Amino acid sequence: MPARTDTSQFSTLSTRAIAVQSESEPKKRQWVSRDTRRLMLALLPAFLVLAVFYFYPMLTVLVASFTDPKPGLQNFEWFFSQSVNVGVLWRTIYISFWVMAICVVVAYPFAYFMTMVKPSTRSLLMLMVLIPFLTSTVVRTFAWVLLLQDSGPIGSFLSLFGVESLGIMRTPTAVLIGMAQVLLPFVVLPMFSTMSQIDRRLLTAAESLGAKRVKAFVTVYLPLSLPGVAAGALLCFVMALGFYITPAMLGSSRETFLSTLIQGQVQGLGQWGHGAVIALMLLVVTLAILGVSALLGRARGSAVSDMVGGSKA
Amino acid sequence: MKKLHITIAIAAVSVLTLAGCTSGESAEPVLEITEPTLGSVPAGVLDGHTLTFAGDGGSTQDGMMSAWFNPFAATSGATFNQDAPQTMAKIESQVDSGNIQWDFVSSYGDQIERECGVLFEKLDMSKLDVSAIPESIPLLECGVPSIVYGVAITYNTETFGEDGPETWDDFFDVDKFPGNRTVYNGDGNIDAPVVQGAAIATGWDPSTPFTAEWANKGLDKIQEIADSIVFYNTGASAQQLLESGEAVMGAVWTGRILAAEQNGAPLATNWVDWISVIDYFAIVKSTENLEAAYYAINYALGAEQQAGFTEATGYSPANMNSKPKIEELTESYLVTAPDKADETVPVATEFWADADTVSPLQDRWSSIIAGA
Numbered sequence: 001m002p003a004r005t006d007t008s009q010f011s012t013l014s015t016r017a018i019a020v021q022s023e024s025e026p027k028k029r030q031w032v033s034r035d036t037r038r039l040m041l042a043l044l045p046a047f048l049v050l051a052v053f054y055f056y057p058m059l060t061v062l063v064a065s066f067t068d069p070k071p072g073l074q075n076f077e078w079f080f081s082q083s084v085n086v087g088v089l090w091r092t093i094y095i096s097f098w099v100m101a102i103c104v105v106v107a108y109p110f111a112y113f114m115t116m117v118k119p120s121t122r123s124l125l126m127l128m129v130l131i132p133f134l135t136s137t138v139v140r141t142f143a144w145v146l147l148l149q150d151s152g153p154i155g156s157f158l159s160l161f162g163v164e165s166l167g168i169m170r171t172p173t174a175v176l177i178g179m180a181q182v183l184l185p186f187v188v189l190p191m192f193s194t195m196s197q198i199d200r201r202l203l204t205a206a207e208s209l210g211a212k213r214v215k216a217f218v219t220v221y222l223p224l225s226l227p228g229v230a231a232g233a234l235l236c237f238v239m240a241l242g243f244y245i246t247p248a249m250l251g252s253s254r255e256t257f258l259s260t261l262i263q264g265q266v267q268g269l270g271q272w273g274h275g276a277v278i279a280l281m282l283l284v285v286t287l288a289i290l291g292v293s294a295l296l297g298r299a300r301g302s303a304v305s306d307m308v309g310g311s312k313a
Numbered sequence: 314m315k316k317l318h319i320t321i322a323i324a325a326v327s328v329l330t331l332a333g334c335t336s337g338e339s340a341e342p343v344l345e346i347t348e349p350t351l352g353s354v355p356a357g358v359l360d361g362h363t364l365t366f367a368g369d370g371g372s373t374q375d376g377m378m379s380a381w382f383n384p385f386a387a388t389s390g391a392t393f394n395q396d397a398p399q400t401m402a403k404i405e406s407q408v409d410s411g412n413i414q415w416d417f418v419s420s421y422g423d424q425i426e427r428e429c430g431v432l433f434e435k436l437d438m439s440k441l442d443v444s445a446i447p448e449s450i451p452l453l454e455c456g457v458p459s460i461v462y463g464v465a466i467t468y469n470t471e472t473f474g475e476d477g478p479e480t481w482d483d484f485f486d487v488d489k490f491p492g493n494r495t496v497y498n499g500d501g502n503i504d505a506p507v508v509q510g511a512a513i514a515t516g517w518d519p520s521t522p523f524t525a526e527w528a529n530k531g532l533d534k535i536q537e538i539a540d541s542i543v544f545y546n547t548g549a550s551a552q553q554l555l556e557s558g559e560a561v562m563g564a565v566w567t568g569r570i571l572a573a574e575q576n577g578a579p580l581a582t583n584w585v586d587w588i589s590v591i592d593y594f595a596i597v598k599s600t601e602n603l604e605a606a607y608y609a610i611n612y613a614l615g616a617e618q619q620a621g622f623t624e625a626t627g628y629s630p631a632n633m634n635s636k637p638k639i640e641e642l643t644e645s646y647l648v649t650a651p652d653k654a655d656e657t658v659p660v661a662t663e664f665w666a667d668a669d670t671v672s673p674l675q676d677r678w679s680s681i682i683a684g685a
Contacts, residue, residue: 082676087685151557169559170543253498253544254684264679268400268501 022111058283061276066271075277092258095175095247096240102180103187103236104229111191112229133185140180141246144178148250161228176224178250179240181202186233186239194228227297235292241286258282329632342637343604351442351632352615354608359391364605367415369592370397372566373460373626377419380621380634381613389612391605404432416595417606421461423505423665425595429455430461433595440607445616445632447653451662456593457610458631463657464497464506465587467555467570468562470579471611478562481514485534487541492561496535498544503678505660505673506588507564513586519530523661528674536681544682555580566590571627571646582646584644589648589657623647 065075079085112127132140145154148168155166168174198221206216244259258278266275344358366382368374386393399418407413409433411500425433433455443452450458466484468477472492478484484494497504509523511531517523535542543560545551549620550570556574563570567587574580594613596606612618619630623637629649630637637643644650646656665671 080682082685084676084683085682087680088683091685105612149557150559161558165559246544246551252684253682256685259681261679264501267400268499270405272402 002148003077038060057303061120061279065276065280068276075273079281080273086283087276088256088258088261091255092241093285095172095179095255095257096237096243098176099179099236099240100187100233101174103183104233106180107184107187107191107232107307108225108229111188111195112225114188114192115195128184132181138245139181140182141178141249144174144181145249148174148177169250170255172251172255174250175255179243180186180245182246183236183239186235190231190235191225193226194231195225198224228299230293234290238286238289241282241289326567329416343602343608345604346403346440346611349440349442349607349611351445352612352618354385354389354612354668356388357390358459359608361390361591362602363392363394364602364609365394365396365414365416366418366609367396367399367403368419368459369399371660372572373548373628374400374630375595376622376625377459377613380625383611384618385609387611389496389605389608391609393609399430401432404428404597411599412658413600414598415551415597416600416602417594417610419592421502422453422456422591422593422660422662423591424502425456426453426662428665429453430598432598434435434598434600437458437592437607440604441611442614444509444664446614446633447631447633447649449649450591452629453593453662456595457614458591459594459613460592461589461629461648462632463567463587463653464510464564464588465570465582465584465684466510466562467573467580467582467584469558469560470581471556471558472561475581477581477583480585481510484562484564485514485538487538488560491539491541493543493554493559494538495543495545495551495563495565497551497566498546498682499678500546501679502663503675505665506533506590507660508532508674509588509661510586511629519586519658523664525674527570528664532681539681539684540587552576567646568627569646571643572634584656585659586655587648587656589659591660607656620641 066073068075110125110129114122117125139254147154148166149155150165150167150169152166154168155163158166168177202220202224203216206220208215211219242259243257244263247255247257248260259282262278262282265278266269318346343362344355364386366377367534368377374395382393382395385391396415399415399420399531401424404415404418407415428590429435435454436457438452441457442458446458448453450461452458466478467479468490470477473490478490480600483490496507499507499574502656508528508531510520511515511517511534512523512527515527515530515531515534517527541553545554545563545565548566551563551565552573555563555565555570556576556578558578565573570580570582594610595612600606613622614632616630616632616634616636619632619638620635622628623630623635623643624639627639627643627646629647639647647653
């Protein structure tokens with residue numbers, strides 16, 4: 001029953017409340033009530049689509065990594081014998097991590113600010129997040145190419161001050177800027193949704209009990225906002241791992257992501273088996289990260305939800 | 314509400330009718346070619362037939378369409394579709410699944426040679442008139458020339474004046490000529506011209522056979538100066554790197570150097586040991602439109618058509634009788650000119666077509682490109 005494992009996993013990420021439920025449910029013998037059964041029926045179309053367009057292709061990739069061009073482990077041997085594969089895998093994880101860190105640092109004050117301002121300003125801020133969100137990644141990345149290239153507006157402006165060449169294009173910096181901008185909405189939105197549910201009177205209470213503002217924020221507000229931070233960060237990190245077009249356009253070949261290697265093996269060389277094994281490795285790493293965070297979230301999340309009490313829904 | 318239903322019904326009916334039209338295309342077999350006339354196709358011979366070509370896209374494919382395939386479609390009556398970029402993986406999956414979407418392609422000689430008879434049809438040369446193809450352009454069992462070009466060393470004259478890199482030795486000498494140089498990343502594939510150029514820099518004599526040993530020495534050379542290389546992955550990006558001055562020199566496709574120079578980039582090009590490259594037309598194995606593909610290729614190779622392509626792209630005509638109307642600058646980039654032919658090093662197609670030899674080199678290339 002793969003569908004169920006999947007739902008529980010994603011719910012853990014998104015809503016604490018469901019996570020708590022699904023944790024307790026499997027222990028009961030009769031966990032599928034009539035209502036749940038009806039709900040499952042409503043989910044059926046989604047599962048069918050996933051099965052046909054996601055699980056089946058994934059399965060063929062899994063099979064191909066063991067059988068293409070002949071059955072055996074030669075693709076795995078190839079993967080680990082080529083330092084480039086492992087090197088690029090680490091690079092992918094490393095850059096994705098930094099993208100996540102940048103996104104969290106930028107998104108946290110932004111989301112916090114959104115909860116503080118009056119509704120009209122909030123809508124404006126929300127619009128600022130959503131408009132780029134609705135624009136194609138390719139278009140946004142290309143805009144960064146135009147902005148960051150030496151002959152672009154930033155470069156021309158700095159040349160007035162004697163800076164000869166901006167030199168950002170085709171560097172890790174360019175990739176970080178571009179990816180962070182593309183992924184920022186995915187971090188802002190969950191953070192905002194968590195923060196907007198935090199009862200600000202808790203801060204007042206802490207201060208009335210003698211805590212300084214900073215202390216009240218760090219000991220009360222910050223822990224309460226962590227589930228949102230975790231959800232946003234995780235979403236950002238996992239999505240970053242699969243990035244293709246942004247690193248390819250903004251970075252040099254030395255910022256190549258794993259997805260570019262897959263493309264090279266499959267499209268350029270027709271090596272489906274090699275492509276499949278790289279894809280499988282990326283999937284394994286992603287699942288491992290999701291698994292570890294789910295465990296961490298469960299361990300810490302319960303503590304947090306105990307503290308939050310009523311506001312967890 | 315009722316109105317909506319009617320609209321939907323009409324939409325559904327028209328979709329079905331359209332589907333019916335397209336599936337009933339191959340009603341009549343195409344008239345078989347017996348005596349091909351170069352550069353012409355019988356009027357209306359492909360009425361009701363559809364033909365699909367896949368190339369590498371970009372301004373080159375635009376030139377192919379305007380000079381070759383749009384007029385071909387107009388005369389023959391065929392519905393002509395184009396697609397890009399062609400890749401071996403897609404051709405392989407089409408042939409394997411039996412669902413052929415591309416009838417013929419333009420691709421690298423070594424790849425076509427490697428997959429000849431497997432992914433590509435062995436050509437029946439009696440259906441093509443190849444008499445006007447210059448002798449300097451070899452024909453393949455599965456391919457006839459589609460793009461005749463080369464990889465030459467070009468440099469920025471604002472940076473180096475008149476004393477820029479002249480030879481492959483200079484090109485790979487970062488002490489003598491510092492700065493970024495741009496080189497093709499092969500889009501995943503090991504790039505034969507660049508590796509051969511690098512091998513020349515390490516002492517390979519182009520009059521002797523190219524071997525894996527030389528290829529490895531070439532790769533060593535590329536790896537050595539990798540920090541000074543900006544890899545391009547499309548012709549457009551090569552052109553942009555040269556025009557913006559981000560790369561002060563490059564081993565670039567001749568048509569793109571020309572285009573950059575036409576756009577005002579201060580460039581000078583050296584033709585010592587330039588690598589001549591030929592892309593080939595190949596017909597995808599077991600396509601239903603075999604005969605139609607022969608018609609299209611035979612048409613494209615005509616003198617007038619080849620001249621039109623040269624005028625559009627700056628790449629050289631594959632027909633001895635072509636008289637393209639071009640300015641002096643474009644003429645200086647025609648690789649079929651006799652003065653160029655003396656200095657050229659052809660891509661060692663036979664060497665690169667050997668999959669077993671190339672495989673380990675390919676892995677090294679991927680690793681150098683990715684900088685890992």
